[in-house]
Amino acid sequence: MEIVGAIDRDPAKAGHTLNEVLAVNAPRSKGGEVSVADRPQEVLARVRADMAMIATGSFIADVYPQILAAVERKMNVITIAEEMGQPRAQHAREADELHRAAFRNGVTVMGTGVNPGFILDTLIIALTGVCADIQGIRATRINDLSPYGPTVLRTQGVGATVEEFNRGLAEGTIFGHIGFLESMRLLTDALGWDLDEVKQVRKPIVSKTRRVTPHVTVEPGMVAGCEHVAHGIKDGRTLITLEHPQQVLPQSEGVETGDYIHIQGTPEINLQIKPEIAGGVATTALAVNMIPHVLNSRPGLFTMREMPVPAAVLGDIRRLLARGR
């Protein structure tokens, strides 16, 4: 693989090499070292690439024009925008337009990431493959936000008072996890279920302990994070429960981090991954590891559930491309 272009809208990064911006010392591509540009159209007009990786925002409103610009230059696209995990969940019109544009240009567009994209959807779907029937699904991802930066902490209400938390929820500055609707839709599409409603509940996690992290200190009585739960309901019964309490240092109150999946069915499945799969590296790894599957795919807009089983790319990527069969 060769990196042939890099775009960041931050003008402070423009003109610097990727190695400088990332503070790494990666070997140069044969075309020389790539510099970061802050004008997307300039880069898109200049380079030819098989794949554009887009990691600029969570919402389709933000990434839609970026994806379209790459697709129209006949680039396949992988994005970690959460709403692109299953864009049909909330943006059917944009999804249709992206599908048509991708099809017309002979390329594939797909969203991925740890969540939505893996723990609370793809991994559950894969497990249901061994089930003859299913009465209900419950999955819980308990993580520790301490490694994250101030933006993430603020959107989860970490360090706020309960009053500030509730005001933030009402005003939309605190919103918990982005992706439950997308994960629910991935699950129900895969299984062939119809839900009447997805009900989301967000509550402050009020700390009983003093929690000190690099970016914020949470005193007892203050908010350590957001308990965010989504209920997928059919005929008044909850078929799917997805829980993702996000806070700093849950261990300080004896809560173990982990990913937990319980499928009530035939057979019953009780899975746990402890500690939880680290989210940052998982998202970047998935984005890169899905490259061969996306390049091999027929053209169009697809989701993780329609792609072959994800896999780490550890050898020569050319071996994994269909033309090499």
Added chain:
Amino acid sequence: MEIVGAIDRDPAKAGHTLNEVLAVNAPRSKGGEVSVADRPQEVLARVRADMAMIATGSFIADVYPQILAAVERKMNVITIAEEMGQPRAQHAREADELHRAAFRNGVTVMGTGVNPGFILDTLIIALTGVCADIQGIRATRINDLSPYGPTVLRTQGVGATVEEFNRGLAEGTIFGHIGFLESMRLLTDALGWDLDEVKQVRKPIVSKTRRVTPHVTVEPGMVAGCEHVAHGIKDGRTLITLEHPQQVLPQSEGVETGDYIHIQGTPEINLQIKPEIAGGVATTALAVNMIPHVLNSRPGLFTMREMPVPAAVLGDIRRLLARGR
């Protein structure tokens, strides 16, 4: 889905309806109730079907002509024959021939099952999707053979003396798990790894307790099952270890049944499913649940790792077929 034919070589079943043979009371298909036939060619000549499900044996030598007969009648094929989990592992020539025959007839052939097919390969592969690098993989499936019949128990040496066990190993009547070479090949193909060697070790599990099951009683000092381990080795180092000790009532010596996966990498992953996923229902469920993926696939011989993520089929199967997109 409609069942249009049923074949069993046992002449005692011939002429009886499926409901009689299976001792169930399933609703009739619109074409009337299907009777079991013991002459395959007769059924194949008479019926037209999208899919043939083949569950007749573990080895390619046995199922190869059966698969070919169905393919030549333009039927897609799903089989639970263990060696078909990745036929290229041990039978490259037959795999090539099946691929060409399937391609020529515009149908897809795939092997699946709990193992090979899921726990020790597909599930591990899916987990590696979140990994940026991997140093080693270790997976262990500890199950209880008590629900199985006398044939399975005999091939694992259950109830034998240690001397009988070792003789059975040497003579090939006791052989442990069938499928390690197939699982290893699925893993290494997915990751792009090359192994120098797969070393298999089989040892008797000598019981310290009295283990009473419907089909056999194991006295202390006798063999409760077969500890079977496969080591995938590269440059003298074990990269992949797959362990599948199969015995009756491991609980009697405090051994908990379960499926365990440890990926030493970035991130590190520690997964457990307790108790283990029940093997019999998982195999039948996978065979049925993969039907839409196999029908949607391009023609040829494929494996689980090349198919979309498996998923339980709980709704109308037509919604899951590509033409319905």
